[in-house]
Amino acid sequence: MFTGIVEELGEVTAVENLGDASRFRLRGPVVTDGARHGDSIAVNGVCLTVVDHEGDEFTADVMAETLKRSSLGALTTGSRVNLERPTAVGARLGGHIVQGHVDGTGEILERTPSEHWEIVKISLPAGLARYVVEKGSITVDGISLTVVDAGSDHFTVSLIPTTLALTTLGVKQPGDPVNLEVDVIAKYVERLLTAGPADGSGQEAGR
CATH class of the missing domain: 2.40.30.20 (Elongation Factor Tu (Ef-tu); domain 3)
Known part of the structure; x- marks a missing residue:
């Protein structure tokens, strides 16, 4: 679960076309601090799973359905993106309950x-x-x-x-x-x- 309080303005550093999906590499020093494989990070409000993490960058796979139903398909190398990690249990709910499931x-x-x-x-x-x-x-x-x-x-x-x-x-x-x-x-x-x-x-x- 997220709260809609953006932690940092990140950047798309690479986009790889996988046919029926795309792999994004994104830079975000704050959200990658302590990130692990399988963690969730919201990218422009879309909950994505960390596939790989190195330095201040992480990669995430985005399936065709998500690309079609969200604006992520319009992202290119150099695009700026809003990044947020899931809220911790017991933390303040600064915004409102956000699932990371784009409607x-x-x-x-x-x-x-x-x-x-x-x-x-x-x-x-x-x-x-x-x-x-x-x-x-x-x-x-x-x-x-x-x-x-x-x-x-x-x-x-x-x-x-x-x-x-x-x-x-x-x-x-x-x-x-x-x-x-x-x-x-x-x-x-x-x-x-x-x-x-x-x-x-x-x-x-x-x-």
Whole structure:
């Protein structure tokens, strides 16, 4: 589990095409400190498994399904990426519960700068709109953010200088894709409200 608090802005140092998958080599001195084979690291909000680790770089294999359903397929050598290690049990939950399972991709539509922050408008796939609410949480490229405005096909977020300086959202421009993960609690609530009784008897299980 992650919290959406990006630990560092890393860099893709190599991309190898494996046919039905790709192997990425990424640089990130912070997240590679103590990293081992099999560990998880979120890359732009996608939970990936460390295949190899040497110095301040690690490699991760990304299957075709992940490349298709996320923006990772658009990464090339030199691309900057948001990196985060899983949260430790008992640690502070600085953002919100993030699984690292991308629900879909959006696109940067507009950037409106202000004196001390910037409003970013992002497109929202129709199937995800019902999970996004004003002042709710959403993960954009692995960043835990608060929704300012929620529409039927878009939402906006307000970015403080720290977020602009230390994450990919500081450099992404209109037309660039971003990974989206909605609040998992909203999905579970919807499932519970639409599902029938657990035992099929019309009564709650265990009663």
